[in-house]
Amino acid sequence: MPPRRKNNAAVKVEDVGFEVDAIDSGSEDEARKRSKNRRAKPQRRAKQVSDDEEDEEDEDEAPRKRGRKKKAKPRDSDEDDEDEDKRSVKRKASKASRRRAAKDESDDESEEDREKRKRGGEATSKKGKEEQNKEKKGNGKRKEGKDKDGEKDKKKKNGRMNSSSSSSSESEEESLSEGEMAALKEEVEEKKKLIATLRNKPWRMKRRLVLLKEAQEFVEKFEGALGKGKGRKLYAYKVMMAKKLIKFKRDFENFKTACIPWERKIKDVESHFGSSVASYFIFLRWMYGLNLVLFGFMFGLVVLPEILMGLPYGSIPRKTVPREEQPTAMDYSVLFDFGGFCKYSFLFYGFYNNERTMGVLQFRLPLSYLLVGVGIFGYSLMVVIRTMARNANEGGDGAEEGDFTFSWKMFTSWDYLIGNPETADNKFASITTSFKESIVDEQENQKDENIHLRRFLRVLANVMILCCLGGSGYLIYFVVKRSQEFAEMKTENLSWLEKNEVEFVMSLLGLVCPPLFETIAELEDYHPRIALKWQLGRIFALFLGNLYTFLFALFDEVNAKLEREKSIKNDTEWLLNQYYSNYSSHFNTTDVPPPNADPADVVRGPCWETGVGIEFVKLIVSDMQVTYLTILIGDFLRAVIVRFLNYCWCWDLEAGFPSYGEFDISGNVLGLVFNQGMIWMGAFYAPGLVGLNVLRLLTSMYYQCWAVMSCNVPHERVFKASRSNNFYMGLLLLVLFLSLLPVVYTIMTLPPSFDCGPFSGQEKMYDVVMETIEQDLPAFIGNIFTYATNPGLIMPAVLLMLLALYYLNALSKGYQQANIDLKKKMQMARDEEKNRRNNKDSTNQVMKDLEDLLPNKSLMPPPTEDEPPPPGNVVVEKGSKSPKTKPGAAGKGVNLQKDVSLAAPNPRGPVTRAPGPRGGPHGNARGPQPGPGRGRGRGGPR
């Protein structure tokens, strides 16, 4: 399809495109003369030029006719195309070199020439036009040939179209009047510039294109400097600006790539371990970028203002360590648990003050806090979805599986990024096995018992894994229950194990389950890429269970704290009242100064938000420790032992049992995803968490890169990751959504603590927004807001969205259907073509069998024999249509069809002849004929 379409386009271009070069060619001629003179120059390039040129001279005549012929028969033969292509390239090159030569000779001269030409440009170009037109036609055709070759490059094409359109206007102008020279020249230059940029995507021998481009740049420069009569200065300015812009763009581009961190590190990893491992690191890098932005928000809009403009440490109770904690506040163990000074620092929610505005800037911290907390989710959602959409577009149209299994295996299975002998060995092995597998598959398409066995095994594996998941879920539930019981007892009676039971069990499960799943998954015998996805999904479920149990436990704690807080609040209020009444009765005055206790001594509530924040931070830190320790012990130590004990061990450690570790992609990806979920959830309660996470990602980038390069070995079955790692993104999106739920729930329903955090004193956290709307914004916005939140308005909006969703869904289904239909059509056309070509050789198995069934073993010779075919016909139709994998099945269909169509009175035949096997009477009589069969019969030329 595309080539043909292009063809038309090219023809159009050609109609118009002569003048494009007509002007060039003037200079070309001169240049040619000159370069002829200079041919003796002992430069390699020059020699080449001359070679080319001689070719050129010979060919110059030929292509014209050729080209014309080609137009008549656009798809004559591929060889022609190829030739044309080569020649066009050569020609381009020689053109370029000629121009270059001209330039080399002397700039003044060429400039002079040019000026001359410009003045008499009209004349020259017109004079040359007649002859050159022909040549240009050749050119155009060659271009066309090139396009047809399928090296279609949209930009290029566009560019050509542009240039052609411009040149069309140009030609009009030319024929109209001579006074339009300026505009004409402008067009020429524009074109040249276009050409210069278009050559960004050349096909062969870049060096020639380098020359070409240099030349063009020079031309451009000269002509640009010369300018035109009227708007000369403006024009020169424009040209200059355009150049500057291009330069700036390029510099910016350079700068941007220079800013992408760890490019080389990742490439290193990629070359050693294949793209699947590298995909993890790319994901990690992406995550780092995202977190950096989140950190920017959090730090710039919340933390920094509070530190700079808020009250300093020690001024109010929420920013002071309480008296009873002060002796231990700087102890390492306390700090390590994020108690003591850490707890009352800007890392956590409780530190922030609830003043509506602060500092000179009147910064509304509470509002900003809420908006940033929600905005983090919004931004992450946007970014994730945008990335997913982009990835989906990139890897879009590779839909039809199974059509080209072998071809793809043959041509695309090598991972060109591999640069490590070990990996290469593995890759060779895996390619061989995959070929063997598909050969076996192909050979016995229906190996029933195997399929059943495999299905059984897969079901079994899934059942086992479900059992594991259920068991682990129950275990966690059980442990959490027990820990709640323990919590009511006194801490002294509890052993260390009992205290840390939950964490212990959770990390144990996290350690044991994934390898267990992996072992079970071997039963399933999937392709590693699919297996990876399954594995990811399963571990995901496990982690999710853990996370949500953790959350529920946390909610219990929060509720308990809320209870306690209520009583403390009542107490403090009562105390305050007491104090006020005492004071007023004692001093007999109504203006009572606030009680001046030291901020460290004030009674305060438990501040549940800070508690939650601390839990999350602890979780992150312990997660980080576990990860790093696992790498250190599981990979590094193992590698060291295997490497050095191997000298004095009874069996080969490297090849035998422990060997080196493989990089665990699924585990690492999931770790990253869940870590991010934790960050999203915790960021609202602990603004410092995002910064911590940035540090963590940074270190783990270096650490893991080092670990993977120094102590891991490539996977046994190296496989390529598809570049669009939308699967990871999908997981991330799910986790984002899941972590959004609890945070929004707390924001909307739970009352904030009364004495700490930016929302203290409010009924609900979102009251801050309401307050702002009421007090700071004009009234009508408040009105609008009330209307907008009215259920009467929201319901229709939701309905509308649902409808839109439905409509879009239906639309996409329609497109899909159309797509499938088109594909079918293409397939049919292809089959038809195929049949026409090889209907002589009977390669088809089905047909052979059929032939064997026939009484006298041959179909071809006697047309009288044509009664039997119809029953076979049905089979053939089935064969050719249903399994796309063997289109060859239709191989001999044509004969039959032809025979059928030859034998017009046929339909009666089969009826008398007993419909036989089970072809079905409807099938052979009418079925196939209206189907593709008829088309095929008609399509056959004979």
Add this chain to the structure above:
Amino acid sequence: MGNKQTIFTAQQLDAYQDCTYFTRKEILRLFDRYRDLAPQLVPLDYTSHPDVKLPYELIGSMPELKDNPFRQRIAEVFSEDGEGNMTLDDFLDMFSVLSEMAPRDLKAFYAFKIYDFNDDDFLCKSDLEKTLNKLTRNELTEDEVRMVCEKVIDEADLDNDGRLSLEDFQQMIVRAPDFLR
């Protein structure tokens, strides 16, 4: 930054940037790689377009290509003399096409060239067999190889001339999910 390097002129760098998918930094890095292959051969000054070629033995020993079963073909296709001896331009050319940024069509074109062992602009059976044997290090039996080749032609040969033309090849390969190189 701009004044540090004297290997290329600014124009040369610009031109290279126009012609490849590389940024300036990458071009310089590639030049270093090129030079590292044979420091005694490659001059440090490219402003005057010195005529330097590195023999295939050196090119093929680069880590990027060392383990590639098609390294010889790659070098041959991209080298100007067709024998794998590369100038810097060929070298840049090669890496530009092999780089991530190159469009699929361009890659498909060169991939076709690479797989086309006998340079007849078609992938015929012998080409396919060679490809397959290189990919699997001759571990398949002859029957298997023949079968796979037939299959490939059967699948991808749209115009049914028993061999794959460039069009066939592009049709097939541009849709492949794995075709990124």
